[in-house]
Amino acid sequence: xxxxxxxxxxxxxxxxxxxxxxxxxxxxxxDTILAxxxxxxxxxxxxHSNRGLDRLLYTGTEALKQLRDQRSTLDIIKKQMGGIxxxxxxxxxxxxxxxxxxxxxxxxxxxxxxxxxxxMFLLLCFAI
Numbered sequence: 007x008x009x010x011x012x013x014x015x016x017x018x019x020x021x022x023x024x025x026x027x028x029x030x031x032x033x034x035x036x037d038t039i040l041a042x043x044x045x046x047x048x049x050x051x052x053x054h055s056n057r058g059l060d061r062l063l064y065t066g067t068e069a070l071k072q073l074r075d076q077r078s079t080l081d082i083i084k085k086q087m088g089g090i091x092x093x094x095x096x097x098x099x100x101x102x103x104x105x106x107x108x109x110x111x112x113x114x115x116x117x118x119x120x121x122x123x124x125x126m127f128l129l130l131c132f133a134i
Contacts, residue, residue, distance in 0.1 A: 088101065
């Protein structure tokens, strides 16, 4: 076997690659190319989602803190109003009747909300 012709062919292939492709490539095989765009893109999307979830958790935490503050404020107001009503001469039985009426009104409100949502849901299901 004549090895000199193989060397000449190899060198001519190198020259062709430099000349036509603009530089020498170590491998023409595309199996060795590392596709890193997809993992980097996934990492960017995951970090963006993580930041969004952090913002969502922070917003929810702040909303809960504000609700707790409002509840404590309303409890203080309720105690002060009870003191004012008792100083005006309203008896404890009248106060309890008012509180009972308030809970009854709340039950009526919640039942009305549930019934309204149920009716809207049924209309939506059967209308479509």
